[in-house]
Amino acid sequence: MLCDLDNVIRFYDLAPLAELERAVGVAEGTTAEVAYAPEVDLPLLLGKITKETWVDSIASALSDQMPLTHARELGMALADAPFRADDVVVAMLRRVRRHMPLVLVTNATLELERDLESMGLADLADHVVSSARVGVAKPDQVIYEIAAERAGVAAHQCLFVDDRWENVEAAVSLGMTGVHYQGSTDLQKLLDFLPSN
Structure with a gap:
């Protein structure tokens, strides 16, 4: 994912x-x-x-x-705007990670690692693909290819979740399954098939 x-x-x-x-x-x-x-x-x-x-x-x-x-x-x-993590989404993603690789794919700054640590999320994902670190930003297809490679799977085996429709479209054009995120219920529907443990 x-x-x-x-x-x-x-x-x-x-x-x-x-x-x-x-x-x-x-x-x-x-x-x-x-x-x-x-x-x-x-x-x-x-x-x-x-x-x-x-x-x-x-x-x-x-x-x-x-x-x-x-x-x-x-x-x-x-x-310097304050930020917080959505605990419901974090819990869902921790559940996902017990069953499949989880890769964060984000257009972010060089401060991303520090931000994740401050939210207690440094260990949330198997990999983090940050635009500021790889030098390419969504919706450029290269960042999706990097993320799939880090996950160790082909693009068509990836589920991509993003709140911006143009980013989802770019993922779908590479053969990924795309989810246009608008709320935690969008994730819950996807996760209903996972074992509860």
């Missing part, structure tokens, strides 16, 4: 950021819209820049809407 991390296992609390956005007079979501534009986000996800440089890029992009000090504050609030 190949599984995404963010918005499947890990969830961010963006309420403090939204409060700051209201305080400086911009619409909620403005910071994320700028930060996750490919030209700003992709270098971070490919391990080419640090989180600090990413914040600089966010602040620069926002600085035409507000003073640079406010723009930097918003960038930092996003970069």
